[in-house]
Amino acid sequence: MYDLIIVGGGPAGLTAGIYAQRARLKTLLLEREFVGGQIALSDVIENYPGFPSISGAALMEQFEAHAKKFGLEIRLAGVVDISDEAGVKALKTTEGELKARAVIIATGAKPRRLGVPGEKELTGKGVSYCATCDGPFFRNQRVMVVGGGDTAVKEAVYLSRLASTVYVVHRRDKFRAEKLLQEKMEASANVVLLRSHVLKEIKGEGGVVKKAAVEDIKTGAVRDIEVEGVFVFVGIWRRALPAYSRPVTAARPRSCRWLPPSGTGP
Numbered sequence: 096m097y098d099l100i101i102v103g104g105g106p107a108g109l110t111a112g113i114y115a116q117r118a119r120l121k122t123l124l125l126e127r128e129f130v131g132g133q134i135a136l137s138d139v140i141e142n143y144p145g146f147p148s149i150s151g152a153a154l155m156e157q158f159e160a161h162a163k164k165f166g167l168e169i170r171l172a173g174v175v176d177i178s179d180e181a182g183v184k185a186l187k188t189t190e191g192e193l194k195a196r197a198v199i200i201a202t203g204a205k206p207r208r209l210g211v212p213g214e215k216e217l218t219g220k221g222v223s224y225c226a227t228c229d230g231p232f233f234r235n236q237r238v239m240v241v242g243g244g245d246t247a248v249k250e251a252v253y254l255s256r257l258a259s260t261v262y263v264v265h266r267r268d269k270f271r272a273e274k275l276l277q278e279k280m281e282a283s284a285n286v287v288l289l290r291s292h293v294l295k296e297i298k299g300e301g302g303v304v305k306k307a308a309v310e311d312i313k314t315g316a317v318r319d320i321e322v323e324g325v326f327v328f329v330g331i332w333r334r335a336l337p338a339y340s341r342p343v344t345a346a347r348p349r350s351c352r353w354l355p356p357s358g359t360g361p
Contacts, residue, residue, distance in 0.1 A: 096194050097123050100186060102174050103201035103334075105132020109158040109167075111199050116165035123195070124162070125188060127173035131155030132203045133331065138227045138253045151227075204331035209241065213297035213304075214327070221304025222297060222325050226250035230257050233324040239264060239307050241294050242328035248272035248280050250328055255283040262320055264289045264309055297325050 099115050101108045104126025115122040129135065137151030146154060163169070172190040177198060179185070186193045206224035208214060214222055223229040226240075230253060238258045240251040243265035249272070251263045263280065268290050270277050280286055291312045298306040298319070306319045 096183070096196070097121050098195065099123075099197050099199065100125060100184070100193060100195040101199045101201060102186075103132070103203055104130040104159075104169065105201060105203045106134060106155070106158060107203070108132075108199070108201035109155075109162045111201060112162045112167040112169075113165060116162070116167050122167060123193065124167055124169045125172050125174060125186075125193075126169065127171065127189070129171075130159050130169060136225045136227050138249070202334040204333050206327065207330040207332055209294060209327055209329060211294055211296055213299060214325075217297055217299050217302075217304050217325075220299065220302055221323060222327065224327055226253050226326050229324070229326075230254050233258050235259050236323040237321060238262070238324035238326060239294070239320065239322045240326045240328065241265075243267055243270045243272065244328065244330075245272045245276060247328035248276045250326060251286060252276065252279045252283060254326065255280075255286050258324075259285060261286045262289055262307075262309075262322065263287070264292045264294050266293050266312065267291065294325070 098120040099122045101111050101115070101122065101124040104124055108124055108126070112122055112124050131152065132155070134140070134151040135155040139148060140146065140151055140154060141148050143149065143154060159169070170190065172188040174186055174188050176187040177184060184195050184198045186195070186198070233254070234257045236258055237260045238254055239262040240247055240254065241264045247263070248270060251261050255261050261283070263286060289309060292309045293312060294307060295310050295317060296308040297304060298308065304323055304325055305321065307322050307325055308317055308319050310317045
């Protein structure tokens with residue numbers, strides 16, 4: 096029996112683990128994929144206080160080491176169900192059943208898909224949602240980045256150091272990323288900006304990406320661009336767990352929810 100089980104091993108989950116251990120709670124953190132969350136996939140982070148420049152993986156390694164210093168127990172397991180059993184939270188996981196007096200859900204998010212033809216079929220075969228993970232596979236090749244926010248622009252800059260040409264497709268006239276990031280992107284000689292464009296289809300040959308069809312929103316013209324890789328950065332979805340029978344206060348952050356001991360308010 097644990098005092099607290101934290102579901103999710105990203106920054107929120109690890110931070111909760113540090114606080115719980117400092118409160119001398121018997122705590123377990125569960126993570127189904129890899130400790131660190133989405134930020135661990137980021138190539139460079141330059142806006143985290145105290146770290147002028149650090150990779151996401153390195154930053155999360157420090158988070159994990161900090162939590163373990165206080166004795167946080169971490170296991171790799173997915174949660175498939177949570178229920179109340181006589182005032183105790185029962186969690187069914189891929190590694191067996193666990194029980195705790197309280198649960199914190201900090202399951203983070205996953206990349207949003209475009210839903211265009213060819214995207215699903217070619218995911219992992221040229222379509223990617225992580226430049227840090229897959230960028231090196233496209234060294235000296237042509238790639239396309241879809242999106243206009245911080246992540247898309249940052250990853251376009253990263254890919255410009257590897258790929259021969261980086262096409263950046265954004266549906267609006269102006270990018271929404273930080274000005275500093277935009278300046279870095281615009282200063283990259285091998286980056287081609289396609290403003291007011293949308294990706295219509297990803298085309299493959301031999302089971303891999305070969306072309307991407309883009310439409311000019313203003314003129315309606317559609318053309319094919321030869322690329323070997325398509326990187327999509329159009330937002331993220333909150334990861335969902337099986338429905339929990341008790342309500343959770345809507346005002347609380349959606350990425351980190353507190354399931355209190357039975358008999359207390361949410």
